[in-house]
Amino acid sequence: MKLKSVVASVALAGSIAAVSAPAMARDTINIVGSSTVYPFATVVAERFGRNTDFPTPKLESTGSGGGLKLFCAGIGTQHPDITNASRRIKKSEVELCASNGVEDITEVKIGSDGIVIANSKNGPAVDLSLKQIFLALAKEVPDPKGGEKLVANPYEKWSDIDSSLPNEEIFVMGPPPTSGTRDAFVEIAMEGGCKKYDWIKAIKKQDKSKYKSICHSMREDGPFVEAGENDNLIVQRLEQDDHAFGIFGYSFLMENSGKIQAATINGVGPTPETIADEAYPVARSLYFYIKNAHVGVVPGIQEYVAEFTSEGAWGDNGYLVDVGLIPNPRKTRMEVVKRVKNLTPLTAAEL
Amino acid sequence: MTDQRSQAEIVRESLKVRYRKERRFRLYGMAAIAVALLSLLILFTDIVGKGYTGFIKTTITLDVSLDGEAMYLEDARDKDQLSMADFQAPIISALQEYFPEATGRKDVRELKRLVGSYAGNRVRNLLTEQPELLGTTQTMTFLVHDTVSVYVKHAGSDAYSIRLSEQQQRWVDELVEKGVVETAFNDVFFSRGDSREPSNAGVLGAIVGSLFTMVVTIAIAFPVGVAAAVYLEEFAPQNKLTDFIEVNINNLAAVPSIIFGLLGLAVFIGLFGMPRSVPVVGGLVLALMTLPTIIISSRAAIKSVPPSIREAAEGMGASKMQVVLHHVVPLAMPGMMTGSIIGMAQALGETAPLLLIGMVAFIVEIPDGFFSSATVLPVQIYLWASSAEQGFVELASAGIMILLTFMITMNAMAIWLRKRLERRW
Numbered sequence: 082m083k084l085k086s087v088v089a090s091v092a093l094a095g096s097i098a099a100v101s102a103p104a105m106a107r108d109t110i111n112i113v114g115s116s117t118v119y120p121f122a123t124v125v126a127e128r129f130g131r132n133t134d135f136p137t138p139k140l141e142s143t144g145s146g147g148g149l150k151l152f153c154a155g156i157g158t159q160h161p162d163i164t165n166a167s168r169r170i171k172k173s174e175v176e177l178c179a180s181n182g183v184e185d186i187t188e189v190k191i192g193s194d195g196i197v198i199a200n201s202k203n204g205p206a207v208d209l210s211l212k213q214i215f216l217a218l219a220k221e222v223p224d225p226k227g228g229e230k231l232v233a234n235p236y237e238k239w240s241d242i243d244s245s246l247p248n249e250e251i252f253v254m255g256p257p258p259t260s261g262t263r264d265a266f267v268e269i270a271m272e273g274g275c276k277k278y279d280w281i282k283a284i285k286k287q288d289k290s291k292y293k294s295i296c297h298s299m300r301e302d303g304p305f306v307e308a309g310e311n312d313n314l315i316v317q318r319l320e321q322d323d324h325a326f327g328i329f330g331y332s333f334l335m336e337n338s339g340k341i342q343a344a345t346i347n348g349v350g351p352t353p354e355t356i357a358d359e360a361y362p363v364a365r366s367l368y369f370y371i372k373n374a375h376v377g378v379v380p381g382i383q384e385y386v387a388e389f390t391s392e393g394a395w396g397d398n399g400y401l402v403d404v405g406l407i408p409n410p411r412k413t414r415m416e417v418v419k420r421v422k423n424l425t426p427l428t429a430a431e432l
Numbered sequence: 433m434t435d436q437r438s439q440a441e442i443v444r445e446s447l448k449v450r451y452r453k454e455r456r457f458r459l460y461g462m463a464a465i466a467v468a469l470l471s472l473l474i475l476f477t478d479i480v481g482k483g484y485t486g487f488i489k490t491t492i493t494l495d496v497s498l499d500g501e502a503m504y505l506e507d508a509r510d511k512d513q514l515s516m517a518d519f520q521a522p523i524i525s526a527l528q529e530y531f532p533e534a535t536g537r538k539d540v541r542e543l544k545r546l547v548g549s550y551a552g553n554r555v556r557n558l559l560t561e562q563p564e565l566l567g568t569t570q571t572m573t574f575l576v577h578d579t580v581s582v583y584v585k586h587a588g589s590d591a592y593s594i595r596l597s598e599q600q601q602r603w604v605d606e607l608v609e610k611g612v613v614e615t616a617f618n619d620v621f622f623s624r625g626d627s628r629e630p631s632n633a634g635v636l637g638a639i640v641g642s643l644f645t646m647v648v649t650i651a652i653a654f655p656v657g658v659a660a661a662v663y664l665e666e667f668a669p670q671n672k673l674t675d676f677i678e679v680n681i682n683n684l685a686a687v688p689s690i691i692f693g694l695l696g697l698a699v700f701i702g703l704f705g706m707p708r709s710v711p712v713v714g715g716l717v718l719a720l721m722t723l724p725t726i727i728i729s730s731r732a733a734i735k736s737v738p739p740s741i742r743e744a745a746e747g748m749g750a751s752k753m754q755v756v757l758h759h760v761v762p763l764a765m766p767g768m769m770t771g772s773i774i775g776m777a778q779a780l781g782e783t784a785p786l787l788l789i790g791m792v793a794f795i796v797e798i799p800d801g802f803f804s805s806a807t808v809l810p811v812q813i814y815l816w817a818s819s820a821e822q823g824f825v826e827l828a829s830a831g832i833m834i835l836l837t838f839m840i841t842m843n844a845m846a847i848w849l850r851k852r853l854e855r856r857w
Contacts, residue, residue, distance in 0.1 A: 107707075109805060111708070119794070120628070120819065120820060123628045123794045124628045126794065126796070127627055127628050127629075127796055128549075130796055130797070131550060131553050132553065136797060137795075137796035137797055139709060139793055139794070139795055139805045140793055140794035140795075141708070141709065141790050141792065141793040141794075142792065142793070142794075142815075159701075159705055159707060159708075311817065311818045312818070312820070313817065313818060313819075313820070313825075330820075332820050333820050335820075336595075336820040336821060336822060337593055337822075338593065338595070339593025339594060339595070340593045400549065404628075404820075404821075405820070
């Protein structure tokens with residue numbers, strides 16, 4: 082019956098697979114990982130493909146966590162060679178890798194990315210502190226009447242938080258929880274503002290998960306809207322609505338600098354200089370990880386990495402700066418290059 | 433009497449109400465159609481309005497003097513020298529012919545940013561192929577930088593922000609006036625794979641990827657679907673098991689497509705160890721997804737073949753198999769094909785299941801087989817729509833237009849087949 086045809090089709094698929102599987106020696110580098118690093122890695126990959134005799138690497142945008150999961154699944158050409166990440170690899174992921182035989186991983190820190198809070202140029206220019214960001218967007222905030230207790234976020238207008246802020250409804254669009262940008266925003270900006278309250282900070286020592294739920298929960302009553310992974314959509318909304326703010330990566334601000342402006346945080350605006358020297362607080366480092374066992378098996382990995390870490394690419398005047406990468410300071414770059422040349426594996430102690 | 437009159441009146445009055453009701457009912461229908469058409473119109477105007485500029489490329493034509501000294505290149509046959517040579521230099525000096533005042537470091541940098549990033553590669557390729565051209569002057573046409581292209585095409589439009597400095601804008605204006613910077617039909621779009629630079633990006637890679645994927649899908653889904661339908665309709669005994677299978681096929685047609693992606697990931701990639709991002713796996717997954725559609729429509733087509741034909745064939749002494757193969761299936765073929773084409777059109781626009789099997793990827797090279805990495809049209813559109821560069825906005829819309837063209841063609845083919853081949857009894 083139908084069952085038979087299903088069996089037949091599965092058998093057919095199986096036979097195709099059986100024919101194909103042994104012949105899968107690969108000559109194209111496979112890269113997976115973060116959608117934040119994707120725009121930078123693709124530029125390098127394309128240049129690499131055009132300027133060398135190696136084929137252009139294949140890049141999948143799977144998110145940092147998804148990428149590391151694929152990367153750590155094992156050694157062999159069916160697994161990716163490099164994974165990009167918009168955060169550092171976690172200890173648990175190193176352990177997962179090791180349990181699947183992926184022992185030696187080389188870490189490459191490629192630079193930083195700033196996260197901006199921006200609005201239309203027709204709207205007011207604002208200066209926020211991390212504490213104000215937390216108060217505007219957290220699910221529960223310390224009681225404005227004082228005392229050490231939490232209440233559901235009562236703030237409706239920016240001016241409710243601080244009279245220096247505009248007398249307008251709070252309306253902020255940001256990425257969903259699956260996004261690395263959201264993770265970073267929550268960890269740096271929200272938690273940064275949250276721990277300004279000493280008594281909340283004190284909770285961290287007693288009950289870490291309670292501390293996390295206080296500091297990391299975004300409000301769900303309207304003023305914060307999850308706008309999907311597509312930052313272009315947020316930018317479009319900002320153009321139409323002068324009162325709206327959006328949270329996204331620095332490269333989108335740069336690309337649309339004619340239409341939108343970024344809020345300064347503690348008086349510091351996001352520029353390549355302030356992000357690189359960490360004066361702008363909401364920034365994170367970007368990485369990629371190389372599977373050392375694949376170097377020499379899949380051709381071109383070292384050459385690709387060399388292209389990525391060349392001054393012409395990630396240097397102060399390199400082409401990655403044109404697409405929005407904030408380069409590492411030169412000293413860090415030199416250290417990373419040295420590491421990459423020797424393929425020095427990451428040790429658990431470093432994390 | 434009074435009773436009768438009043439009854440006639442009641443009828444007459446109610447008639448009015450009933451006519452009014454009918455008119456209103458028709459109006460509702462027309463309004464519904466108007467809303468549907470209007471939204472379609474808005475969608476199309478938006479897409480075409482945004483996308484038509486995607487079919488236009490902006491080029492710059494320069495007399496490039498291939499001066500060996502300026503490029504640090506003595507012999508274009510020497511590979512080492514080629515890799516160390518500066519191919520940007522002749523392009524910059526060609527631009528300086530027009531703007532001799534641009535000599536400072538910053539000016540040169542701005543000048544360099546007028547021309548696309550891969551202009552230097554063009555010079556290098558030319559010299560690699562024809563080393564004897566070293567020292568001559570060649571007229572070459574390059575793509576301009578993305579920002580220049582946006583400026584030339586969209587200056588004054590609110591939807592785009594111009595990222596050229598005032599000096600650059602002046603330069604570009606002057607070059608446009610002199611006819612050095614021109615717009616032309618965007619052949620690059622139809623002859624290349626993806627690129628991170630909008631002006632270099634093309635849709636051909638995605639079209640070829642879609643084609644390979646669809647070939648696998650139809651090669652598997654059509655025979656399997658038709659065989660299943662024929663068996664279920666003609667041979668299967670009427671029992672609980674058949675009913676159960678039937679219900680499940682109908683259910684399968686309603687399963688969200690991402691589930692098929694999960695299945696593909698687990699079975700084809702996990703169990704059989706097939707590579708990620710290849711059209712074979714994509715095709716298999718989409719075949720599973722379209723199977724129910726094909727089975728259901730094929731069964732309907734078989735059912736519509738009148739029993740008299742079967743009986744006549746049987747009366748002439750044909751075996752069951754002969755009846756099916758010589759009469760029922762050929763007569764049901766147009767209906768089966770229509771169903772398959774509609775199923776394929778659906779599969780062509782699918783992205784969700786492909787996400788999980790790695791076909792949402794940046795792939796520059798045009799796929800050359802069923803086992804080379806590929807992406808498909810809707811995925812390409814998605815990737816462009818989520819890129820930061822402004823030039824990709826128009827490319828995404830242009831890609832949508834191409835996808836829609838394919839869809840409309842396929843649907844028109846289905847209608848034509850039905851009209852042309854279907855027989856009425």
